[in-house]
Amino acid sequence: MGHQLNNLKDLYILELKDLYNANKQANATTEKLHGAATNSELKDALERSIKGTNKGNEHIRAIVESHDEKPTGHKCKGMEGLTTEAEEHVLKGEFGDDDVRDAMLISQYQRMAHYAITGYGTVEAFAKRLGLEDDAKKLGKCKEETIEGDLKFSQMAEGKNGINADAMA
Numbered sequence: 001m002g003h004q005l006n007n008l009k010d011l012y013i014l015e016l017k018d019l020y021n022a023n024k025q026a027n028a029t030t031e032k033l034h035g036a037a038t039n040s041e042l043k044d045a046l047e048r049s050i051k052g053t054n055k056g057n058e059h060i061r062a063i064v065e066s067h068d069e070k071p072t073g074h075k076c077k078g079m080e081g082l083t084t085e086a087e088e089h090v091l092k093g094e095f096g097d098d099d100v101r102d103a104m105l106i107s108q109y110q111r112m113a114h115y116a117i118t119g120y121g122t123v124e125a126f127a128k129r130l131g132l133e134d135d136a137k138k139l140g141k142c143k144e145e146t147i148e149g150d151l152k153f154s155q156m157a158e159g160k161n162g163i164n165a166d167a168m169a
């Protein structure tokens with residue numbers, strides 16, 4: 001399975017590929033979640049997330065290619081699990097109320113977002129240790145933007161007039 005990992009640089013490239021594939025899978029599912037969402041603020045946030053994730057993947061692709069590798073050819077099993085779960089819960093679930101579906105949607109979306117945040121954090125730390133300052137800066141920025149986006153989802157869910165409150169009855 002794959003080839004031997006000899007050093008931190010090898011791990012770095014593998015983790016970048018994993019995140020690249022995870023982002024692709026997450027975006028395909030987020031498109032579907034966008035179609036299932038009702039709240040217009042939530043729909044907008046999902047759209048921004050899709051754009052941000054695509055932008056992040058452009059950075060990852062450029063970084064991987066700058067190390068004479070390709071970002072493709074690796075499948076992230078973790079994200080495969082998360083997207084399967086998200087689609088089952090949101091698209092195949094039965095809901096008596098749109099707000100309840102939206103609340104479920106946020107909970108599933110955030111699981112995927114957190115995978116990306118931890119992925120960016122890991123490759124940022126590896127890049128720093130490897131002395132790849134430019135890579136680290138770009139990946140750190142992607143991490144920050146993903147954290148910021150994720151926070152919006154928490155606010156939409158948890159606010160006094162938020163989606164979780166709407167879902168109560």
Ligand SMILES: [Fe+2]
Nearest residue numbers: 018076077078
């Ligand atoms: Fe993974």
